[in-house]
Amino acid sequence: MMKIENLHAKIGENVILKGLNLELLKGKVHVIMGKNGAGKSTLSKAIVGHYDVEVTDGTINYKNKNVLDLTPEERALEGIFLSFQNPVEIPGVNNAYFLRTALNAKEKYQGKKETNAAEFLKLTRKHIEQLGMKSDMIARALNDGFSGGEKKRNEILQMEILQPDLIILDEIDSGLDIDALKAVSEGINRMKNGERSFLIITHYSRILDYLHPDYIHILQDGKIVKTGGPELVNILEEQGYQAIEKDL
Amino acid sequence: MQTVDLSLADNNHKLYTHLSKLGIPGNKTEHYKNFAIKPILSKKYNLSVAQEVQTLKGSKLVIKNGKVIEYPADIQFNMERDFNADITHYDALYYMSHIISPSVISIELKKDANFEIEHICDDIQTLFSYRISIKTAPNTHVEVFETFQMQGSHNSLLMYGVDADIHPDSTLRWIRNEYAGENDAVVIGSHHCNVQKQGAFELKTFDFGNGQALHIYKVDLSDYAWTEAEHLLLATGEARRGNVVAINHNKPYAKSVQEARSILKDKATGIFDAKIHVAHDAKYSNAKQNSKAILLADNTHMYAKPQLEIYTDELEASHGSTIGQLEEDLLFYIRSRGISLEEARKMLILAFADTLINSVKNPEALEKIHQDFEQSYYN
Numbered sequence A: 001m002m003k004i005e006n007l008h009a010k011i012g013e014n015v016i017l018k019g020l021n022l023e024l025l026k027g028k029v030h031v032i033m034g035k036n037g038a039g040k041s042t043l044s045k046a047i048v049g050h051y052d053v054e055v056t057d058g059t060i061n062y063k064n065k066n067v068l069d070l071t072p073e074e075r076a077l078e079g080i081f082l083s084f085q086n087p088v089e090i091p092g093v094n095n096a097y098f099l100r101t102a103l104n105a106k107e108k109y110q111g112k113k114e115t116n117a118a119e120f121l122k123l124t125r126k127h128i129e130q131l132g133m134k135s136d137m138i139a140r141a142l143n144d145g146f147s148g149g150e151k152k153r154n155e156i157l158q159m160e161i162l163q164p165d166l167i168i169l170d171e172i173d174s175g176l177d178i179d180a181l182k183a184v185s186e187g188i189n190r191m192k193n194g195e196r197s198f199l200i201i202t203h204y205s206r207i208l209d210y211l212h213p214d215y216i217h218i219l220q221d222g223k224i225v226k227t228g229g230p231e232l233v234n235i236l237e238e239q240g241y242q243a244i245e246k247d248l
Numbered sequence B: 001m002q003t004v005d006l007s008l009a010d011n012n013h014k015l016y017t018h019l020s021k022l023g024i025p026g027n028k029t030e031h032y033k034n035f036a037i038k039p040i041l042s043k044k045y046n047l048s049v050a051q052e053v054q055t056l057k058g059s060k061l062v063i064k065n066g067k068v069i070e071y072p073a074d075i076q077f078n079m080e081r082d083f084n085a086d087i088t089h090y091d092a093l094y095y096m097s098h099i100i101s102p103s104v105i106s107i108e109l110k111k112d113a114n115f116e117i118e119h120i121c122d123d124i125q126t127l128f129s130y131r132i133s134i135k136t137a138p139n140t141h142v143e144v145f146e147t148f149q150m151q152g153s154h155n156s157l158l159m160y161g162v163d164a165d166i167h168p169d170s171t172l173r174w175i176r177n178e179y180a181g182e183n184d185a186v187v188i189g190s191h192h193c194n195v196q197k198q199g200a201f202e203l204k205t206f207d208f209g210n211g212q213a214l215h216i217y218k219v220d221l222s223d224y225a226w227t228e229a230e231h232l233l234l235a236t237g238e239a240r241r242g243n244v245v246a247i248n249h250n251k252p253y254a255k256s257v258q259e260a261r262s263i264l265k266d267k268a269t270g271i272f273d274a275k276i277h278v279a280h281d282a283k284y285s286n287a288k289q290n291s292k293a294i295l296l297a298d299n300t301h302m303y304a305k306p307q308l309e310i311y312t313d314e315l316e317a318s319h320g321s322t323i324g325q326l327e328e329d330l331l332f333y334i335r336s337r338g339i340s341l342e343e344a345r346k347m348l349i350l351a352f353a354d355t356l357i358n359s360v361k362n363p364e365a366l367e368k369i370h371q372d373f374e375q376s377y378y379n
Helices: A040-048 A072-077 A095-109 A117-131 A135-139 A148-162 A178-190 A231-239 A241-247 B016-022 B038-042 B092-100 B328-335 B341-357 B363-378
Strands: A002-011 A014-024 A029-033 A053-062 A080-083 A090-094 A166-170 A197-201 A215-220 A223-228 B002-004 B045-049 B056-058 B061-064 B067-072 B077-080 B104-109 B113-120 B126-136 B141-149 B157-166 B171-179 B186-195 B200-209 B212-221 B226-235 B240-249 B255-264 B269-278 B285-295 B301-310 B315-324
Touching: A002 A040, A014 A040, A014 A053, A014 A223, A029 A040, A029 A231, A040 A053, A040 A072, A040 A080, A040 A166, A040 A197, A072 A080, A072 A095, A072 B328, A080 A148, A090 A095, A090 B328, A090 B341, A095 A117, A095 A135, A095 A148, A095 B341, A117 A135, A117 A148, A117 A178, A135 A148, A148 A178, A215 A231, A215 A241, A223 A231, A223 A241, A231 A241, B016 B092, B061 B104, B092 B126, B092 B157, B092 B186, B092 B212, B126 B141, B126 B171, B157 B171, B157 B200, B171 B363, B186 B200, B186 B226, B200 B212, B200 B240, B200 B341, B200 B363, B212 B226, B212 B255, B226 B240, B226 B269, B226 B341, B226 B363, B240 B255, B240 B285, B255 B269, B255 B301, B255 B341, B269 B285, B269 B315, B285 B301, B285 B341, B301 B315, B328 B341, B341 B363
Parallel strands: A029 A197, A029 A215, A080 A166, A166 A197, B045 B126, B056 B067, B061 B113, B104 B126, B113 B141, B126 B157, B141 B171, B157 B186, B171 B200, B186 B212, B200 B226, B212 B240, B226 B255, B240 B269, B255 B285, B269 B301, B285 B315
Antiparallel strands: A002 A014, A002 A053, A215 A223, B061 B067, B077 B104
16 A cells, blocks of 8 residues: 655654655554654654655655655545644634535545535534534534544544545544544544555554554654564553563 | 815815824825825826715615715715814824815714615726715614725725714624725725714724725724724735724723734735724723734735723733734645645635624625625635
């Protein structure tokens, strides 16, 4: 699905990613774990083309394209979706209008017929119910005055409506209570179809109990230093990152 | 028609002393200094002032080249001579327009009313000078929607103004929709609004387009009177446009809220020069001012000057001003969902403007303002 090779990136003058290599396989759930400042969020930002991040070397190949040559919106239209750690609030932009514009942009890009207002309403109503969101949230301004949990559910709503191929979840579990974590995890699990790939960035194992990852990657000082199965999570939980560092 | 030289005025007029004290405005006059007024007042114009003509009853008040050609069937108007103008106004053009056009189009509203004032100017190189007086009786609620048709008025100047007298417990909601398009006519409005005890003055101005336009207001608030002034400016091309507002809290418990939002494109200049003056006797006042401006190009300029001048201790007051570009974080978030940069910009600009536009409750006015905003943005 995506192959990242020798990725070097910096934010301002701080070099963060230092030759990172990572392959995300089709239909698999990949998890990235690492200490604070290891470069996890920088990696997700580099993949989606965030303006903060300057990629100085390397390639990110996805569907036979180097995504580094694409604008952020082109990357999204190609099926890459990032659920933000801190989704921004945009007063005055209606949530439904925003989401329908995004859906119609994708449909247009794919040469499909645009979803009309009535179909869109039906579609969102179903997902809102599944996510346990308040029904008026779709009519409110985008994330404006939403609680942390509401913002995360709204990210998952966008993901379910836009049906991307590669889903990056940057600390989707931070600040969620038990019910919200369950609702968000169920939303993510609904998206699994054997084709779609997931890259989950997290500090905690709690969400992984729901998501059942295939691969765990440890990111340290701008590089992937270890890759393993779900058992790596248990080692980290019991012994911390020191256990990984000893092996290196 | 006659020709007027603006450096001369009728020195027998009772307002002439006030005009001569202030002098003809120039580029150093504080509230005109970003407006480039000198070339405008140096031009020779034909003069067209308010006159009585045969007037038809209709649905709105239509003033064409200074003449009232239509008025709403359910309101009364007359041409009032020897009008009792405000003699403490800070704007020389307020006096000048009264002197040049001594007959005021006077409307006295004894019951609730809702009507449109349409200004039509289509003569070239002409100074259209006239004044309108609106008086609301106690306990009445009046809404005025003001529009402008300036096509064909090449090289002209509309110098007009409204004198509003809001009686106790009455409300005047004044919505001004000024869409200049590509027209090169200049509009200068110099207004005075006297809000009596427990009266309310709601001012909503929507000013879009190219060219030059400046509105100067003096608002006097009595006990428990309040005013809410909202200004949305979208200036394009080489426009110099904006508002100069002085709100005077003269008595206790007066309240004023001002919100200005400006969007500047191309090489446009925006002006928001606002002062709230709270007098020594105006205890327990509440005054808020806020100005936000978005600059969409490198060569745009915003002159924002919110000021509070306070002579009492017991009040609540705040003011603030921000000038910047569209927030990169917000643009990125929108683009990360597959929406183009141009569409993302439009979304954010509309959101910024809609906060003020959507406060208009009259559906026809709302639609017209939306339409004009979009047309101006895309031109």
